[in-house]
Every structure is written in C-alpha cells, then in structure tokens.
Amino acid sequence: xxxxxxxxxxxxxxxxxxxxxxxxxxxxxxxxxxxxxxxxxxxxxxxxxxxxxxxxxxxxxxxxxxxxxxxxxxxxxxxxxxxxxxxxxxxxxxxxxxxxxxxxxxxxxxxxxxxxxxxxxxxxxxxxxxxxxxxxxxxxxxxxxxxxxxxxxxxxxxxxxxxxxxxxxxxxxxxxxxxxxxxxxxxxxxxxxxxxxxxxxxxxxxxxxxxxxxxxxxxxxxxxxxxxxxxxxxxx
Amino acid sequence: xxxxxxxxxxxxxxxxxxxxxxxxxxxxxxxxxxxxxxxxxxxxxxxxxxxxxxxxxxxxxxxxxxxxxxxxxxxxxxxxxxxxxxxxxxxxxxxxxxxxxxxxxxxxxxxxxxxxxxxxxxxxxxxxxxxxxxxxxxxxxxxxxxxxxxxxxxxxxxxxxxxxxxxxxxxxxxxxxxxxxxxxxxxxxxxxxxxxxxxxxxxxxxxxxxxxxxxxxxxxxxxxxxxxxxxxxxxx
Numbered sequence: 001x002x003x004x005x006x007x008x009x010x011x012x013x014x015x016x017x018x019x020x021x022x023x024x025x026x027x028x029x030x031x032x033x034x035x036x037x038x039x040x041x042x043x044x045x046x047x048x049x050x051x052x053x054x055x056x057x058x059x060x061x062x063x064x065x066x067x068x069x070x071x072x073x074x075x076x077x078x079x080x081x082x083x084x085x086x087x088x089x090x091x092x093x094x095x096x097x098x099x100x101x102x103x104x105x106x107x108x109x110x111x112x113x114x115x116x117x118x119x120x121x122x123x124x125x126x127x128x129x130x131x132x133x134x135x136x137x138x139x140x141x142x143x144x145x146x147x148x149x150x151x152x153x154x155x156x157x158x159x160x161x162x163x164x165x166x167x168x169x170x171x172x173x174x175x176x177x178x179x180x181x182x183x184x185x186x187x188x189x190x191x192x193x194x195x196x197x198x199x200x201x202x203x204x205x206x207x208x209x210x211x212x213x214x215x216x217x218x219x220x221x222x223x224x225x226x227x228x229x230x231x232x233x234x235x236x
Numbered sequence: 237x238x239x240x241x242x243x244x245x246x247x248x249x250x251x252x253x254x255x256x257x258x259x260x261x262x263x264x265x266x267x268x269x270x271x272x273x274x275x276x277x278x279x280x281x282x283x284x285x286x287x288x289x290x291x292x293x294x295x296x297x298x299x300x301x302x303x304x305x306x307x308x309x310x311x312x313x314x315x316x317x318x319x320x321x322x323x324x325x326x327x328x329x330x331x332x333x334x335x336x337x338x339x340x341x342x343x344x345x346x347x348x349x350x351x352x353x354x355x356x357x358x359x360x361x362x363x364x365x366x367x368x369x370x371x372x373x374x375x376x377x378x379x380x381x382x383x384x385x386x387x388x389x390x391x392x393x394x395x396x397x398x399x400x401x402x403x404x405x406x407x408x409x410x411x412x413x414x415x416x417x418x419x420x421x422x423x424x425x426x427x428x429x430x431x432x433x434x435x436x437x438x439x440x441x442x443x444x445x446x447x448x449x450x451x452x453x454x455x456x457x458x459x460x461x462x463x464x465x466x467x468x469x470x471x472x
Contacts, residue, residue: 002454070452093459136453180417180470215471216306217372218238223329223462230463231470234416235451 001026001134003048004041004060015062017041017051024058042069042139069139073233074185076101076161078153080192081110082221084117088128089222095132095142097229102144105153109194115148154203161187167209170228171196178212182232190224237262237370239284240277240296251298253277253287260294278305278375305375309469310421312337312397314389316428317346318457320353324364325458331368331378333465338380341389345430351384390439397423403445406464407432414448418468426460 004027006017019027027033035055041062042048049065081104082090094102106115118124125144133139147153158167166182169189189209196204201211214227240263242253255263263269271291277298278284285301317340318326330338342351354360361380369375383389394403402418405425425445432440437447450463 089458093456096453096455096459097463098453135456138453177472178470217332217334217374217471219332220329220371222325222458223332226459226462227333227466230466234414234467235453236413 001030001131002040003134003137003139004039004051005044005130005134005139006041006060007044012059017060017062019058019060027053040137041065042137045140048137048139070098070136072100072140073098073229075099075165075229075232076103076187077225077229078103078105078187078189079221079225080105080107080190080196081114082192083111083114084119086220086222087114087117087119090225091125091128091144092132092135093222094225094229095129095138096136097226098136098138099229100140100142102142103147103153103157104144105147105189106150107192107200108150108197109192120146150200151203154200154207158187158207158209162208167204167207168212168232169196169201169204169209170214170224171201171211172213172218175211175213178214178228178231180231181234186232188228188232190221190228193221237266237367238276239370239373239375240275240287241280241366241370241375242277242296243280248295253296253298255294255296263289276373277301278373281376284373284375306334306372308336308376309334309465311335311401311465311468312339312423313461313465314339314341314423314425315457315461316341316343316426316432317350318428319347319350320355322456322458323350323353323355326461327361327364327380328368328371329458330461330465331365331374332372333462334372334374335465336376336378338378339383339389339393340380341383341425342386343428343436344386344433345428356382386436387439390436390443394423394443394445398444403440403443404448404468405432405437405440405445406450406460407437407447408449408454411447411449414450414464414467416467417470422468424464424468426457426464429457 004023010017012018033039033053037053038050039053039060041051041060047065048067049063051060051062053060077094077099129141166184166186168186170191240259246253248254269275269289273289274286275289275296277287277296283301284303285299287296287298289296313330313335365377402420402422404422406427
C-alpha cells in the first residue's frame with residue numbers, strides 16, 4: 001500500500017475522510033505513523049497529495065491534492081478466465097501496471113467451475129483493483145467485464161472496440177514475435193493454460209486480430225501478462 | 237508441466253527412465269496419457285525429444301533426443317531476498333524466463349526471519365527451479381547463490397562478475413529509464429519492498445552499477461522482475 005486511497009463513501013466533508021479498518025491497520029503496523037503525521041493519499045478517480053492523520057477519530061484531513069495519477073496504458077486486455085488464485089494476482093498486477101479495461105472471457109480450455117468462483121463477485125474484484133492501485137500509487141479504477149460466451153464476444157463486442165486499434169492475440173504457433181514499444185492503442189488477448197483452440201484462433205483472425213508469440217518459452221499467465229505489457233508499452 | 241524433466245538418478249539405462257510420483261500424477265490427471273502414448277521429455281541439463289510411456293512399470297523409454305533447450309538470458313539477477321511466498325513464485329517465473337544465475341542478497345529492508353524460511357533449503361529451491369523449467373520446456377538448471385551479508389557481496393563478489401557486463405540496479409529515484417532490448421550481457425539488481433537504502437545505493441554506484449527506473453508506478457517484485465527482463469531482453 002503505497003497510497004491511502006479514499007473512496008467517496010469515506011468522505012465526512014470535502015477535506016475530511018474516515019479511514020477504514022484495513023487502512024487503519026496498515027497505517028499503524030506497516031507505515032508506523034502517529035497522530036499528526038503526514039500520509040500520501042489519493043481520491044478514487046481523482047488526484048493525489050498529502051493528508052494529516054488523526055488517530056483519535058481515525059480520520060485524515062486533506063491538504064491540496066495536486067498530483068495527477070500515473071498515465072494509463074492505451075490498451076484493453078482480454079483474458080481467458082484464469083483459475084481463481086491466478087486471477088487475483090493478475091488483476092492486482094495489471095491494475096498496478098496501468099491497464100484500465102479488462103475483458104474476462106470464456107474459452108474452450110477454461111474450466112467451467114472458474115466462473116462460479118467468489119473471486120468474480122463485484123465486491124471481490126473491486127478489492128483486488130484497489131490493491132493494485134494502492135501498490136502503484138494510482139487512483140483510476142479499471143473496468144472489468146465478464147463474458148461467459150466466447151463467440152458473441154468475438155463476433156459482436158470486439159469489432160467496434162477494434163476500430164483504430166491494433167488487435168493482438170497471444171499464441172505460440174503460426175505467429176510473429178510480439179511487437180516492442182508500440183506507438184498506438186491496442187487490444188491484447190491472452191489465452192488460457194493450454195492456449196486457444198483452433199476454432200477460437202480462426203475466430204480471432206477473422207475478427208482482424210494478429211497472432212503474436214513470446215519466443216519458445218511457455219510462460220504462465222501471471223508471467224506472460226507483465227512480459228507482454230512491458231514489451232508493448234515500456235514505461236518511459 | 238509442459239515437459240517431463242528426467243534427472244540422472246531416474247535413469248535405469250541410457251534410454252529407460254523411472255517416472256517419479258509427481259510425474260506419474262501429472263501424466264495421469266492432467267495429460268491423461270495412456271500406456272504406449274508419446275510424451276515430451278527432456279534430460280536435466282540435456283536435450284529434449286519424445287519418449288514412450290509404460291504405465292505398467294511407470295517408465296519412459298526415450299527416442300532420439302535432438303531438440304536443444306531454449307536460449308538462456310545473458311544476465312545474472314541479484315534479488316534482495318523477498319518474503320518466502322513471493323520467493324517461490326519468483327524463482328519459478330525467472331527460471332521459466334531463462335535466467336541461469338540468481339544471487340539472493342540481504343539488504344537493510346529484508347526481514348531477518350526470511351533467511352530462516354524452509355523455502356531456502358537446497359531441496360526446496362531445486363523444486364521451484366524444476367517447476368520453472370517444466371513450465372518453459374527448458375532443461376538447464378539455474379544456479380542460486382545466497383549472500384546473507386550485503387557489503388561483502390557488493391565489495392568482493394560483484395566486481396569480477398561485472399567485467400564485460402552492464403551493471404544495472406533498479407531504483408525509483410535519481411535514475412534513468414531502464415534500457416530496452418540490450419545487446420550485451422548484464423547484471424541486474426532488484427531491491428526489497430521499500431527499496432535499497434541510501435548506503436546500499438552508494439555501494440552499488442561505487443561498484444559501477446547504473447541506477448534505472450521503471451516509470452512512476454511502484455510494482456511488486458513478482459511483477460517488476462518479468463517487466464524488467466522482458467524490457468532488457470525481449471524474446472525474438
């Protein structure tokens with residue numbers, strides 16, 4: 001937690017915010033801050049600055065917030081639904097890296113049970129996104145969509161999203177090396193363990209997505225995602 | 237497990253290997269292979285090819301192994317010892333990415349208790365390295381060194397390692413953006429949560445290491461490592 005992120009429902013007035021239990025614990029145990037100390041705070045979807053801690057009422061009183069959140073990545077990520085534990089970490093990590101649009105998608109090799117996971121509830125996803133923002137000192141919440149059917153997504157949802165964007169689908173075979181340092185917006189689709197099947201690859205290609213590989217090493221989703229993002233958009 | 241990796245102690249003859257319990261379970265439950273089926277196998281520190289499965293004796297009979305393992309990254313990674321769970325995943329992930337030399341190092345902000353973790357035993361580290369190799373279809377085991385004292389490492393061990401290599405230390409402040417697509421060998425040092433302290437940064441700089449940053453987002457070690465490796469050496 002490199003930033004105390006304050007949500008609208010924590011506001012007591014325009015400049016006074018109530019800290020929640022998780023924040024109180026972090027401020028006490030990790031940051032070891034005391035009454036009257038300064039904290040780095042940010043408003044959800046807003047600016048960043050300093051606040052003064054009141055440990056009597058567990059409130060923080062905001063100074064001028066003048067720092068803009070770090071730049072977002074100009075891309076949307078389509079992710080075949082990973083298994084729940086992998087999903088948690090992936091949501092945190094991609095949020096920390098600056099992804100603002102995530103489409104979780106079904107695929108032939110996604111286990112049906114993954115869609116039943118409590119990780120997919122709105123409250124749970126929100127929690128991982130918040131953790132990712134707090135890690136990276138960002139304030140802008142990503143939007144996460146869930147698509148339980150592959151075909152309607154690729155045929156109906158994807159085409160308008162692809163306008164003026166480069167479409168890339170990660171696939172180890174019949175693919176070119178993934179581009180490095182893109183100067184345009186993109187949509188990147190990453191498959192499940194075991195990859196997209198033949199039908200799915202045909203659909204991606206028909207929709208105008210270009211298949212790209214990452215060399216001859218097969219990586220887990222949790223590794224492949226930061227590798228791909230860092231390659232497409234190396235931070236300056 | 238994208239490769240059944242066979243160790244010398246599993247050899248019954250030059251071409252016949254005994255499968256261990258973990259491999260038997262994976263072959264049955266995940267790969268769903270049957271007696272007489274072909275498996276992708278590799279010898280530790282050797283070549284890759286096909287073998288035929290015998291489920292009666294849980295042995296595999298090797299054909300010609302002719303495929304070389306994927307290329308290694310021309311770099312050594314120095315990692316301030318992360319907390320045990322993070323270390324497990326990081327060892328697997330960097331092994332999968334092709335790192336062959338890892339120095340685990342103490343630092344002021346590494347908790348003392350981390351050095352007592354059972355994850356650091358030789359057998360346990362070996363297990364994570366093997367998992368990383370199996371993931372990436374590699375056979376060449378990395379070497380992992382443990383340095384419980386910072387100063388002797390930087391003053392005595394590092395200088396000869398740095399000959400003919402670019403030395404980089406990840407640090408968010410007073411640093412240049414990390415280079416992209418290096419064409420030379422390197423040593424990359426990544427700090428603990430909370431970063432290297434001032435004394436440590438002075439020592440790195442005095443040893444000839446150049447400080448590099450990853451932009452204004454603060455990433456966890458498990459994300460920062462693949463991001464940095466993918467930036468320095470994008471797979472072709």
